[in-house]
Amino acid sequence: MELGFSMYPEQYPLQTSFEYINMLADYGAKRLFLSLLQIDTDSSDCFQIYKDIVQYANSKGIRVVADISPRFIEAHRWRLNLMEMAHEFGLSGIRLDESLDISEITKLTHNKYGIKIELNASTEDKLLKELLSEGANKENLMGCHNFYPHRYTGLSREHFLKMSQIYHEHQIETSVFISSNTASEGPWPVSEGLPTLEELRDLPIELQVDILKCTGLFDNVIVSNQWIQETELKSLVDRLADENIIFKYHPYEPSDIETAILESQHRYRGDISDYVIRSTESRLAFVDADISPRNENAIEHTARGVLTIDNNHYLRYKGELQIVLKPYPKSPKVNIVGKIDDNYLILLDYIKPWQLFKLFLCS
Numbered sequence: 001m002e003l004g005f006s007m008y009p010e011q012y013p014l015q016t017s018f019e020y021i022n023m024l025a026d027y028g029a030k031r032l033f034l035s036l037l038q039i040d041t042d043s044s045d046c047f048q049i050y051k052d053i054v055q056y057a058n059s060k061g062i063r064v065v066a067d068i069s070p071r072f073i074e075a076h077r078w079r080l081n082l083m084e085m086a087h088e089f090g091l092s093g094i095r096l097d098e099s100l101d102i103s104e105i106t107k108l109t110h111n112k113y114g115i116k117i118e119l120n121a122s123t124e125d126k127l128l129k130e131l132l133s134e135g136a137n138k139e140n141l142m143g144c145h146n147f148y149p150h151r152y153t154g155l156s157r158e159h160f161l162k163m164s165q166i167y168h169e170h171q172i173e174t175s176v177f178i179s180s181n182t183a184s185e186g187p188w189p190v191s192e193g194l195p196t197l198e199e200l201r202d203l204p205i206e207l208q209v210d211i212l213k214c215t216g217l218f219d220n221v222i223v224s225n226q227w228i229q230e231t232e233l234k235s236l237v238d239r240l241a242d243e244n245i246i247f248k249y250h251p252y253e254p255s256d257i258e259t260a261i262l263e264s265q266h267r268y269r270g271d272i273s274d275y276v277i278r279s280t281e282s283r284l285a286f287v288d289a290d291i292s293p294r295n296e297n298a299i300e301h302t303a304r305g306v307l308t309i310d311n312n313h314y315l316r317y318k319g320e321l322q323i324v325l326k327p328y329p330k331s332p333k334v335n336i337v338g339k340i341d342d343n344y345l346i347l348l349d350y351i352k353p354w355q356l357f358k359l360f361l362c363s
Contacts, residue, residue, distance in 0.1 A: 004031030154198030
């Protein structure tokens with residue numbers, strides 16, 4: 001997934017915006033989201049600010065997609081030559097805040113500038129289906145979810161995955177918003193985070209990214225609130241670049257051998273169990289190790305998120321690491337060595353077979 005970001009720059013000096021773009025560009029950002037909805041016809045200064053920002057972003061190799069509406073199009077006299085005006089403004093895509101007529105959108109997708117028409121991926125798929133049936137140029141269609149400033153109004157998991165899967169199946173570039181925890185500004189006064197998916201709202205940004213990586217449904221993740229701090233940005237970019245999924249965990253006094261197994265590279269085995277995620281490569285790496293049974297953990301049943309390692313009594317399974325998905329009675333052949341941190345239990349719902357993962361101690 002590529003990195004994108006959002007800006008709401010009209011209250012700040014232009015140089016401040018340029019410096020922010022520089023930082024994001026240095027970390028590999030390739031996309032900028034802007035909203036032009038709030039620009040009035042008499043706001044020539046504001047209009048120029050946005051145009052300068054778009055052109056500066058373009059000079060840094062960042063493509064810009066802007067939210068526009070029929071009201072904006074009429075107010076700024078873009079109606080008759082919409083794509084020419086968007087091209088002159090420096091836009092790579094336009095996101096339609098309110099839908100135009102189907103035939104008009106279809107025609108827009110065949111523009112000579114290669115400007116993309118971005119659809120709202122958070123509501124329903126009727127518009128997408130109608131456009132495809134009308135002969136729209138699929139290469140110039142994109143999907144992007146909404147963000148939700150108001151707590152508890154973000155998308156449900158079921159609807160989010162359903163809508164995202166539709167765009168993915170049609171091989172249409174799709175974007176999703178994540179929320180920075182070091183930034184608080186969005187387009188509206190309400191500041192309660194700006195995620196697409198409600199259950200991501202208060203999570204660390206690197207965990208948000210790993211959840212979206214697990215789905216395999218998105219081409220771009222866009223930081224929705226502006227002025228993300230560099231430390232958090234670096235953490236975000238590191239997660240985007242790493243094919244591993246990261247679980248943070250609390251140890252239960254593992255031995256040196258068990259610690260080495262915990263710190264190994266892991267892969268979710270492909271034959272799925274209801275009860276555990278299995279990582280079996282450590283069985284080969286530690287085939288000659290002594291993994292003595294340990295019964296000091298007075299736990300009668302395992303719990304979701306518990307980390308176990310099979311001990312000497314499990315013979316050929318010795319050294320296998322498992323993450324418990326569903327509680328089962330504790331076995332003397334299994335050593336309990338830790339537990340996934342509560343914040344990271346959500347990843348167990350998303351991780352898929354064959355995905356690589358690593359375990360890191362909670363700091």
